[in-house]
Amino acid sequence: MAIIIALCVLLRAGSGDVHAAPIVPAYSSFPGTNTKVYLDFDGDFTDSYAGKVPGLTPAYSIDADTANFSATELSNIEKIWQSVAEKYSPFNVNVTTVDPGNENNYETMRIIIGGDGAWLGEDAGGVAALSGYMNPAFPNRGFVFPGHLANGNPKYVAESAAHEAGHAFGLKHQSLYDASRTKIAEYNPGDSSKAPIMGISYASQRALWWRGSSTDAATLIQDDLNLLSIFGTQRPNFGYRADDHGSTLTAADPLAVDANFDLLGHGIIERMTDLDYFSFTTPGGVANLVADVAPFGAMLDLSMSLYDASGTVLATSATDSLGERITYALDPGTYRIGIASTGNYGDIGQYFIAGSAVPEPGSLAAVLLLVTPLFCRRRGR
Numbered sequence: 545m546a547i548i549i550a551l552c553v554l555l556r557a558g559s560g561d562v563h564a565a566p567i568v569p570a571y572s573s574f575p576g577t578n579t580k581v582y583l584d585f586d587g588d589f590t591d592s593y594a595g596k597v598p599g600l601t602p603a604y605s606i607d608a609d610t611a612n613f614s615a616t617e618l619s620n621i622e623k624i625w626q627s628v629a630e631k632y633s634p635f636n637v638n639v640t641t642v643d644p645g646n647e648n649n650y651e652t653m654r655i656i657i658g659g660d661g662a663w664l665g666e667d668a669g670g671v672a673a674l675s676g677y678m679n680p681a682f683p684n685r686g687f688v689f690p691g692h693l694a695n696g697n698p699k700y701v702a703e704s705a706a707h708e709a710g711h712a713f714g715l716k717h718q719s720l721y722d723a724s725r726t727k728i729a730e731y732n733p734g735d736s737s738k739a740p741i742m743g744i745s746y747a748s749q750r751a752l753w754w755r756g757s758s759t760d761a762a763t764l765i766q767d768d769l770n771l772l773s774i775f776g777t778q779r780p781n782f783g784y785r786a787d788d789h790g791s792t793l794t795a796a797d798p799l800a801v802d803a804n805f806d807l808l809g810h811g812i813i814e815r816m817t818d819l820d821y822f823s824f825t826t827p828g829g830v831a832n833l834v835a836d837v838a839p840f841g842a843m844l845d846l847s848m849s850l851y852d853a854s855g856t857v858l859a860t861s862a863t864d865s866l867g868e869r870i871t872y873a874l875d876p877g878t879y880r881i882g883i884a885s886t887g888n889y890g891d892i893g894q895y896f897i898a899g900s901a902v903p904e905p906g907s908l909a910a911v912l913l914l915v916t917p918l919f920c921r922r923r924g925r
Contacts, residue, residue: 565586565587565603566586566603566610566611566612566613567586567613568585568586568613568621568641569618569621569622569641570640570641570642571622571625571629571639571640571641571642572638572639572640572641572642573625573629573632573633573637573638573639573640574633574636574637574638574639574785575638575640576638577636577637577638577781578636578650578651578780578781579635579636579637579638579650579651579652579653579779579781579782580637580638580639580640580644580651580652580653581628581632581637581638581639581640581653581655581705581709582640582641582642582643582644582652582653582654582655583624583625583628583639583640583641583655583657583705584641584643584654584655584656584657585603585604585621585641585657585658586603586604587600587601587602587603587610587658588600588601588656588658589601590656590685593683593685593687594671594673596663596664596665597663598663598687599663601656601658601659601687602658602659603658604617604620604621604657604658604690604696604701605617605658605690605696606620606690606695606696610658617696620696620698620701621641623698623699623702623840624657624698624701624702624705625639625641626838626839626840626841627698627699627702627703627706627838627840627841628702628705628706628709628841630838630840630841630842630843630893630894631702631706631741631751631753631841631843631893632706632709633785633812633838633892633893633894634784634785634812634813634814634815634892634893635772635773635782635783635784635785635814636781636782636783636784636785637782647683647684647685648684649677649678649679649680649684650677650678650779650780650781651781652684653676653677653684653685653686653709653712653713654684654685654686655670655672655685655686655687655688655705655708655709656685656686656687656688657687657688657690657701657705658688658689658690659689659690659691660689660690660691660692661687661689661691661692664687664689667692668689668692669688669689669692669693669700669704669707670686670687670688670689670704670705670707670708671686671687671708672685672686672687672708672709672711672712673686673711673712674711674712674714674716675711675712675713675714676711676712677712677713677714677779678713678714678779684712686708686709686711686712687708688701688704688705688708689704693746698840699746699840699841700746702840702841703741703745703746703751703841706741706751706841707741707742707745710741710742710768710772711742713771713772713779713782714771714779715742715766715768715771715772716742716758716759716760716766717730717731717732717742717743717758717759718731718732718740718742718743718754718756718757718758718759718766718768719731719732719743719756719757719758719759720732720733720743720757721757721762725761725762725763726762727759727762730759731743731744732744732754732756732757733747733748734748735748736748736749737749737750738750738751738752738890739751739752740752740753740754740756740768741753741754741768742754742766742768750842750843750845750866750890751841751843752843752889752890752891753768753769753772753843753889753890753892754766754768754889754890755767755768755769755770755889768890769889769890769892784814784815785812785814787814787818787820788811788812788814788820789811789820789821789822790820790821791818791819791820791821792819792821793821793851793855793880793882795821796821796822796823796880797809797820797821797822797823798822798823798824799822799823799824799881799897801824801825801826801901804900805826805827805829805900805901805902806898806899806900807824807833807897807898807899807900807901808897808898809822809881809896809897809898810894810895810896810897811883811894811895811897812892812893812894812895813844813846813883813884813885813891813892813893813895814892815885815892816885816887816888816889816890816891816892817885817887818884818885818892819882819883819884820882820883820884821880821881821882821883822880822881822882822883822897823878823879823880823881824878824879824880824881824901825877825878825879826874826876826877826879826901827876828874828875828876828877829873829874829901829902830871830872830873830874830901830902831850831870831871831872831873831874831879831899831900831901831902832869832870832871832899832900832902833848833850833869833870833871833872833881833897833899834867834868834869834897834898834899835848835867835868835869835881835883835895835896835897836866836867836895836896836898837866837867837893837894837895837896838893838894838895838896842866842893842894843890843891843892843893844866844885844891844892844893844894844895845866845885845886845888845891846866846867846868846883846884846885846886846891846895847860847861847862847868847883847884847885847886848860848861848862848868848869848870848881848882848883848884849861849881849882849884850870850872850879850880850881850882851879851880851881851882852877852879852880853877853878853879853880855880858872858879859872862886867895874901881897883895883897
């Protein structure tokens with residue numbers, strides 16, 4: 545990954561869609577919000593960028609055909625979008641594949657994804673202007689080069705796109721220093737478990753926003769979340785999303801429960817201290833509850849607890865896995881589920897609740913379930 549330091553060069557960009565472009569599926573993570581990260585997969589023409597000439601950037605492709613998307617390429621595009629959307633899910637940011645029609649400061653950051661970036665003259669996964677999102681002297685665009693990322697590997701492309709957007713929002717690199725405070729790596733590689741988004745995270749299970757030594761000096765600590773969550777003149781309309789679910793047991797939001805006693809829910813842990821509570825009612829039986837993280841690019845490591853109506857903890861699951869499962873025999877009544885972060889830095893992001901509260905065999909609810917006409921029951925279970 546590479547960065548153009550805003551204070552060193554004046555960037556100028558011009559563009560126009562003067563080429564035939566394949567159709568990109570329309571995805572948006574937070575429709576209606578002001579700040580957008582536009583993932584541009586269908587090609588671009590930029591005449592000048594940092595004194596260089598990108599020219600025509602082809603559409604994202606893993607083969608020689610850049611005029612059409614294969615089934616694999618469409619699947620990759622969805623995974624890339626999901627992963628970048630996960631990275632920005634705690635914030636007032638819409639990660640989208642739909643062209644917003646502008647590249648206005650404080651509104652749109654465009655990430656052009658295609659080609660190998662030979663025009664840049666260096667082996668890089670991507671490039672963006674530091675603070676381009678809010679600096680009128682720099683373009684609100686960056687580039688990601690799938691040709692240098694294992695032929696468009698969706699994990700690598702997504703990590704690079706989130707990284708370059710981070711530069712546009714004002715983040716510098718997370719670097720690595722030795723005991724004498726000498727820089728030994730421009731990009732902090734973390735470990736196999738987790739690594740900084742603003743370092744190099746291709747080989748890690750999770751890429752996270754980080755608090756650590758910045759590229760400027762070992763003693764200059766960059767708190768990514770603090771910078772990204774600043775709401776004001778530098779990043780108007782930005783900041784953390786509003787809490788999406790009740791944060792106390794009494795404010796728990798009801799889970800959807802269908803005729804088969806299946807439970808469904810979704811939410812976001814916006815901050816490490818966030819707690820989300822849900823309620824559900826069961827006629828009694830064995831509850832099988834699963835809370836899972838985002839399917840691609842997950843940041844969150846969650847814990848889950850089950851409570852009775854009085855608020856007593858019945859069970860808690862906080863294993864080494866990112867998601868958790870609870871199985872518990874319940875009497876008839878109303879119960880609550882609590883979802884929390886493990887509390888480590890960067891443990892934020894989306895989660896999905898699924899499961900069931902199945903009545904015991906022979907109970908009235910179970911008998912009613914058995915005689916429910918087939919056409920009234922959900923298929924494919």
